[in-house]
Structure formats: C-alpha cells, structure tokens
Amino acid sequence: MKLRTHVALVIVLITLSLISGIVLASHYLLLEDLDDVEKAAVERACDLLESHIDREVHALALLAGDYATWDETHTRLTSVETSDFESDYLNKTFIASQVDWLIIFDKEGMPAVHLSFGEANETPDRQTLLSETRRLNLTVINESTEGIVVLPEGPAIVAAAPVLRGSGEGPQAGTLVIGRQLDEEMVQQLSDTAMMPISLVDSGEKITFSVVHPGSPVTNRTEIGISADRKNISGLITIPGLAESPDFIARVDLPRNLYFGGLDAIYTFILLIVTTCSVAGILIILVLDRSLISHFRRMTDVVEAVRQDQDYSRRLPKGHVKEMNLLTSSVNELFGYLEKYLxxxxxxxxxxxxxEERYRTLVESAKDGICVIDRDRIIDCNSRSSEMLGRGRESVIQTSLLAYTPEYQPGGRRSEELLEEYTGQAYQGESPCFEWRYLTVDGTPVDVEVTLNHFDLASGSYLLAIVRDISERKQLEQLKSEAFAQIEQNLRQFAVLNDEIRNPLQVIQGLAELDGGEDTEKVLRQVRAINEIVDELDRGYIESDKVREFLRKHYEIGENEE
Structure with missing residues (x-):
C-alpha cells in the first residue's frame, strides 16, 4: 500500500472518529435531552387530558344527581299519569349542559322517559341505549355511578343516579341516566385543553411503538411511546370503562419537530466536518508528497535495488527534511555495517x-570408532565404526546399539540392562568406561572397550562413544595367563622332582657307606655334588614362588593357594 493511501486512510479514520464522537455526544447530550423534553410535554398533555375528562365525568354526575333529586321528578314518576312527563324536560337546561340523551326508569326497571338532545346521526337510538343500560345494570341502582361507556356510535360519558326526593330520602322512585357523546366537538375541546392533537382509539385497535417510555408519574393509566415511523411521540390514556364496558383509550400525538430539528443540525455539522476534512486532507497529501513522499520514493528505489543485487555499497540520497536526513544517515550506516558484516x-x-574439514579428517582418521548416540540409537559415526561392525555407514546410522549386540555379555548379564545402566550413568554426568562384546555382520563376537561422555547441543542431549578394539589385547592376556599357568605347573612338578631325586640319592649314599669299597669316597663325593645342585634348585623354587605370589597379587595371574 502506498504512502498516499496510508495518509488518505488516516484522514478518513480521523474524519470517522470526529463524526462518531459528534454522533455519540449528540445522542447522549442533545438528542436524549430533546427526547426527554418531548416526553415531558406529552406527559403534561396526558395529565391535562385525563384531568379534564375526570372533571367532565364528575360534572355530568353532579347534573344527574341534581335532576334525580327533584321533587317534581319523584312525584311525576310515582304518579299514574305521565302523558306530559316528557315535555317538561324539553328545555334549554339540558341543551346548555351539552347532554345528548336522557332515560328514566321506574322502580321496576322499565323505561318511563327517553329524550335525545343531540344530532340524530350522533345520538344512539332508543333500542341501543336501552340494551346498553340493561347490559350495564343501570336500570335499577342504589347509588350514583358514572364513567365512560363505549357505544357503537362512539364513547360517551354516562352518569346514573337513583330518583329520590329533594331531601335525598326515599322511597326510590326509579333511576335517571344521562349521557354525553364524545363527538368531534368535544374531542376538539380536549385537544385545545391539551394543546396537542388528540384522537380516540378503538378498543380493538392494536398500537405498536418502536420505543416505549415509562408512563406518567402522576397516574398509572398513561403509556408513552414513539410511533413506528418515529415521526411522532404519542401518549395513550386508558380509562377503565363503566361496569363491564370496554376501556376508553385516548391518544395524544406530538410531532417530533424538536428532535428532527436537532438531527438536521447534527447532519449539517457532520457535512461541514466532512467538507473541512476533505479539503484539509487534499492539502496535507500535496504537502507530504512534495516534502516526504517523493523522498521516500527515491529511498524505496535504492532499497529495492539493494534487495535485488545485494550490493550494500549503495547509499540513500539526502532530502530537504531534517528528520528524513537523519533516517537516511542511519540507513546508510546500516548498509555500511552490513557490507562489513558480509x-x-x-x-x-x-x-x-x-x-569442519579438519574435524572430519581427525575423526575419520582415528583408529578408534567414534559414534554419536541418542539414547540407544546411533545418529552419526566415523568410517572406523562402520568398518568394525562390518557394515556400511548409511546402514549403521539410525539403528539401535542392541542390533549389534548378543543377548548376554560375557559376565552373564543381559546386554539391554547393561546398556541402559551405562547410558544412564553417562546422561547423569559420569564417564563410564567398560568392556563390551558385539557381533559383526557374520556373527563373529568382538571385544571392545567403550567410553561414554555426555554433551549438549541446541537440538538435545547426546552421548559420544569412543570404541576401541581390544581383541588382540584380550588374546595376549589369554596367552600370558596360559603361559604363567604352565610355568606354575612346571614349578610344582619341579618341586616334586626334587623330592624324587633326593630319595634315591639317600639310598645310594647309604649303600656306598655300607660297602666301604675303593669307590665309596668317589660315590659320596658325587652324591654331595648332586645334593648341592638339588639345594640350589630348592632355593630357586623359593624365589620362583615369590614371583608367582607377586603375579597373583598385581596381575591376577595364576591360581590362589590356600
């Protein structure tokens, strides 16, 4: 990769780092705060909306209680004649109170009055109202109740109260139920109160948020989240329905103008950074190309030439930058050192x-076999070793010592045990010297003297074996032993011979003395001469016996006598 590419990559990495830092800082320092601000705004709107709905429900409940405790309502509901009962309620009071419908049940739960004050297309029909009030058990009640009921025409605020006398005492004459539809006009009023767009959500509609925030700390009935397209932040208010009616859900939507405005500012800042870094990068590359990169190119050419022809007499050219000249001088000094080193x-x-040649000549000219051993295997040897084994050098290398050894050594011990004992001593730092018997290629036993020495190389620990052929020495020692044994036997026979000479000589001397003839003196003179010779032989035998004891003691030649 070229230096320009490296510089460009560094500039790109710096730009990406700046962008990443801005994105992270904006996310944690700006966007999260904007998100919290929008969330807080939606929370306040939801709290206002929920409070306003609670006030509307409570106001309708007060209105229902007021009309249910009119004495006139109680009297007419208990009277037999109710033909003009409905016309009395057609007044501006209910219209001003924005009540959309009214139903009065007698004490038997039968509808006595049904009045509608809203638009015909927005107010539920009589049959629907009667069915819903019966389903919700509002026809006969003992105490006031209010809440929101989800009707087919839409949700409505419903309040019911028992019809009593003006004093609040019984007997109960029936039940009064009034309702107010949550129509578009009322939804607009709620939107104006929350100062945000509000919509009603069907109970079966499924709403999915990409991000869900914790609800309002004021109430447990608020859920806040970001829409799937992330363009709005919404709050859902769930108000339990009256009796068995489904829950009422209102939705507050806030466009995320503040959040996306922050994003636009971040994107603009990032674009500015990218533009600035691009211009700065181009200027940096131009300056570096003029001051450094061109010099690096010339240095690279020289280094490449040195690599190809191995001519370290070449030198790098100097440039215009002090630091580059220091590098050039250091590399030139390195080239000079390498030239000298080569x-x-x-x-x-x-x-x-x-x-190595002298060493090889010395080893190959040695009269003793020299082997390098790894545990019990021969990994190298001189020609004398292979000659002693009667095999070629290549066939000897990497073979086991036991391949050329009889099963038992002359002492009666197994060859494998002895070899393991001697090599173990050598690896422990000793230098054992011992006699060994091996077999040549034709099976001939040969006695040798082996000396083992331990040495270490980078590849491991090895043994150096010096093998000397002692077959002739062993034969000479055998001949000496046999010769001395023969001499000892002769000396013993000679000692016996002396006794055998003396015995007849004494007989001759005795006979000569008894005879007393002329030749007696001559015979006795000869007997004494022979006796002196035998005494001389006895003295020689004694000296020979001392020599024999010396040989036994120092050379172990001859047999030990008791």
Missing part, C-alpha cells in the same frame, strides 16, 4: 568450513 561473515564461514 565480508566478515564470508571469512568466518570459510574458517568454519576449514575447521
């Missing part, structure tokens, strides 16, 4: 080669 290395390699 000359010294060539001389050193030549010295090593000559040393």
């Amino acid at each position: 000359v010294e290395r060539e001389n050193y390699e030549q010295t090593i080669t000559e040393s």
